[in-house]
Amino acid sequence: MGPRFHTDLEAVYRDMRRDHGPVVPVTLPGDVPAWLVIGYRELYQVTADPVLFPRDQGLWNQWDTLPEDWPLRPMIGTRQPSVYFTVGEEHRRHLAMVQYALESVDRIGLRRTTEEMADRLIDSFCAVGETEIVSAYAKPLTLLTLARILGFPDSDGPELIRSLTDMADGGPDALAGFEHALALMSRLVARKQTAPGPDALSAMLAHPEEFTDEAYVLNLMALTSAGFLPTADWIGNSVRLMLTDDRFAASLTGGRHSIPEAMNEVLWEDTPTQILAGRWAARDTRLGGRTIARGDMLLLGLAGANGDPAAHTPHSANGLRNSNFAHFAFSHGEYQCPFPAQELAEIIARTGIEVLLDRLPDLELAVAPRALARRPSPFLRGMTVLPVRFATTPPYGGR
Structure with a gap:
């Protein structure tokens, strides 16, 4: 953490690689030890081997300390019955239920809902x-x-x-945030058990496999928390890139071809x-030249691995990765x-960016790029604020 982590992340990872290699010894709050995997090859090895490197928090050798x-208990979890905190056959059972619910979402309807929400929000500030x-x-x-797609009332937003x-x-x-969110999830599960609707939570409850009420609540928490800030940051980081990088200037005059390119570039670089x-x-075991003890925690350095020079292929003529996913x-x-x-997530993020640039094609930053600050989280990389200005325009709702 610290200012440099949020202002010069590429240099931080470069120094980590120079001083420690692809597997970096780090400490979490309270001097809790862990390994941060920032090598592309090493991260692939860890994520591709669920037997040697399972997502089984019960193995952790630091619980007693x-x-x-x-503060990181909600991020690390315990042996909770959800798709995020189970392993083996039990994980696959939860995953089947979650996928069943997500596949029930009407993609065309989702785009229409996103457009509706986007227009409503833009109407509130476009003038x-x-x-x-x-x-x-x-x-x-x-x-x-x-x-809307999970079944929450808008008032819970x-x-x-x-x-x-x-x-x-x-x-x-x-x-406190975790407990409050959990209370909202529990209330919604109880409501949908008695009055199901055309939403993903009701589809979870209708899945033929049976789960406990706690499992439904925690799976709803996993879907909501994993879908919320990463998707919002995908929008924010993509808009920031398009407003600060000349390669995407065409998108700000109505051309949409650069939007998916910017979104993919963000998934690599930001x-x-x-x-x-x-x-x-x-x-x-051994990993990246390090001795990893049984029960040691490995943090997946997604951004660090994406920036590993050993894994980079030559960019296209315009410097973008384009179709490299x-x-x-x-x-x-x-x-x-x-x-x-x-x-x-891609439907929500892309639709949100398209509507924003359609409605406000002359959008520009209202501050110098170097003045932009990142959220103070080591896990999620998003902007704290992204001030913009544009020519005033009447709201659609007032036509």
Whole structure:
């Protein structure tokens, strides 16, 4: 963490590689030891071997050293019955239920919902001539759209945004944020058990496999938290790139061809989920020249691995990766982000950017790029604020 981690991340990883190699000894808050894997080859090895490096928190050799109020508990998890914190056959059972629910989402309807939400949000500031994209657009657009397809009422949106952001930042409010979000999830599960609707949570409840109420709540938490900030940051980071990089100037005059290119470039260079916890060594082993003890935690350095010089292929003539999708933005292997979830996130992010640039084609930064600040989270890489200005335009709702 610290200022340099948020202002010069490429240099931080370069220094880590020089001083420690592809597997870096790090400490988490409270001087808790872990390994940060930033080598592309090494990260592939870890994520492709669920036997040697399972996502089994019960193996961790540090549980007895942690205080009850350790702020990263929600990010690390325990043996909780959800798709994110189970292993082996039990994980596959949860994954089948989650995928069933996500595949039930109407893709055309999702795009229509995203457009509706985007227009409503833009209507709220388009006549002013300036706004802050993260808080006024990217976060509420993503959360309100997710809430709609998962079954939350729109009124839960502000509370979900606040609690999930606190949880992801890993600061002093992380545990309180987690508990508050969990209470909202529990309330919704109870409601949908008695009054199901055309939403993904109701599809989860209708899956033929039976789960406990706790499992439904925790799986809903996994879908909501994993879908919210990473997708919002995908929007924010892509807009920032398009406003600060001349290669994408055409998109700001109505051309859409650069939007998917910018979004893919962000997944390589500015990936929203930059560090993911984690994997645990099932036995003593070697990785990247390091001796990893049984029960050691490995943090997945997604951003570090994406930037590993040893894995880079030559860029295209314009310096972009274009159709190279071999990044770690969604992790890899058995525990990667499920493909239907990736697909839904792409629909929300791309639609949100398209509507924004269609409505406000002269969008530009309102501050110098170097003045932009990152969220103080080592796990998620997004902008704290993204101030922009544009020519005023009447709201669609006022036509």
